Amino acid sequence: MDLLLILTYAGLCVVIFKVFRIPLNKWSVPTAILGGVIILGSLLLVMNYNHPYGKYAKEVYVSIPIVPAVRGLVVSVDAMPNAPLNKGDVLFKIDPRPYQLKVEQLSAQTFEAEQSAKQIQAQLELAQARQKQAKADRDRARQSFSRYAKGSRTKGVFSKQEVENRRQLYLAAEASLEAAEADLRRAGFAHESTIDGVNTQVLQLQKQLEAAQYDLERTVVVAPMAGMVTQVALRAGVMAVPMPLRPAMVFIPEQENLFAGSFWQNSLERMKPGFEAELIIDAVPGHVFKGEVVSVLPAMSEGEFQFGGTLVSARQLSTHGRAIAVIKLDADWNRYNLPRGVQGKMAIYSDQFTHVSVMRRILLRMLGWLNYVFPMK
Template identity: 55%
Template sequence: MDLLLILTYTAICIAIFKIFRIPLNKWTVPTAILGGVFIVGALILLMNYNHPYTPFAKEYFVSVPINPAVRGVVTSVEVKPNVPVKEGDVLFRIDPTPFRAVVKQKQAALLSAEQEVPQLEATWQSSVANVDRATADRDRTKSAYARYAKGKIKGGPNSPFTELELDDKRQLYLASEAQLTMSLAEELKSRLAFLSNIDGVNTKVAEIQGQLDKALFDLKMTVVRAPSDGMVTQMALRPGIVAVPMPLRSLMSFIPDEERYFAGAFWQNSLLRLKEGDEAEVILDAAPGQVFTGKVARVLPAMAEGELQSTGALISSQHLMQRGRVIVLIELDDNAIRNNFPAGVAGQAAVYTHYFSHVAIMRKVLLRMQGWLNYLFH
């Protein structure tokens, strides 16, 4: 663009020399050259400093890699490439047969588990009855043993109860005590099994219900739908391909129908004047002679050239030699670029600040001249 300004000045000088028939001598030619150096140099400095320009600008968009959540054979592809779709529209389907089988298995297991809950309750009630019976038996044998022991002590050598009978009663009492302990343990076990709940649901039932929910989710994921409004482009997916849920190998790229920004890479010293909300203009290589207006939406707060990550490797000094440019996002006023050109078109951009606004006219003229050159060059 600076070359355009120099050529314009040269053309004006030639026209003045021709129209006014100024002679070419040692005074007029150096004067025109030196005047051009000062005038053009001052204009270029003022223009580049206060109204920055970049030849590196491009529209950026985000694509969504479509990866299946389950593994299976693709049975049908229902989306057409480069045709807009709505959120929730079917993109492709995976064979649901194995997932339906798993759902049936889990449904049967859930029904069986739900039927086991009354059985657990009955087992618990039975163990409670066993505890009551063991308690009564323990009390009976304990009373008999106490009566024999008391009679043995009271009768002395003349007691009608022999040592053998007393020992039998004691052994019966100890056996009933052990039986009561075992019944209590069984009652505790059956009670814990019956009362083991999560949010009021038996744990086994809840576990199988979770497995059924997972199986139903997997079955639902056999139908892959559009995550938002948008379209699929450059699609190579065909029926018969085995879909694998691998994030590094997507089956198709989905372009959401969302707001896009035009990004330009400006010199770092442009930050002295660039501010959010400044007027901006964009020209495209694909649209010679057209100028698209907008404003600065955002000056990105970080530059990739200064990024460091913990990798265990030393940083080369060459990394410090990469100066980099500041990325500025430009929000265009209308959807002319979005509606008439493919996503990702490249061009050039200029930003006009409120400093030396009269110089901005020259920048606008030069930008349009550069746009006209796109008829010839690319």
């Protein structure tokens, strides 16, 4: 851009010298050169600082790697490349038979566990009835033993052998009651092994069944949102694996058009959100897109370091970083039908020395016209 300004001044000087027939001597030529140095130098300094220019600008967008949640053979690829998709549209399908069999197996186990839970209730009721019967038998044996013991002491009606037999029957009934109570406690513990009223074994199998059903549903991979897939290489018969480092597809969601440009750090004070910005695109020669600065990224990768086993070298610190500004366009970008990621050049106009911004606007448009011939790098 600076070269364009110098060439413009040189052309203007040539026209003035020719039209006004100014002689080329030791006074006129140095005056034109010195005047150009002073005028252009001042204008360039004011313009470059207050209205920064980004030589490298590019549309930035987010892509989503489509990684299947389950492993299996791909049986069909339903998504058409570069065609619009809605949220929930099928991208591809994985063979569901192994997961369907797992669901059926767990369904049978869950039903069996539910029946076993009902048996636990019946066993508890049976244990309660046995405990009552054992208690009644114990009470009856105790009464009989007391009657025999009293009769033997007072009237001598019963012999010691008969009293001993009754005592043994009473002790046996007492032991039977203790066994029945132990069975009742065991049945009670089994019956009380619940979470929110559901048997723990049944609940465990239900959760396993839900997980299996979830895996079965994930055999149909759908679009996470509106967008499209591109460069689709997936085909039926490929083994799809849930590995983040090897996605099956790349999905590009619908999103607003944002452009990022790199700028020298000396103009950071003149790059603030809300400032006017203009953009030229190599793919649209002669057209200037207007927008505004959305943000200036708060961190630069050149100063980044992470936890690790190596030290930061001086060479890394000597790397000159560039600030990144993000702008949002005002015009309807979609009518140009351009692929995402196109490149161009960007200029930001601050609120300082606004009259000098006219020169930046003219130079930016001249660069846009040059795109008809070849893009300036």
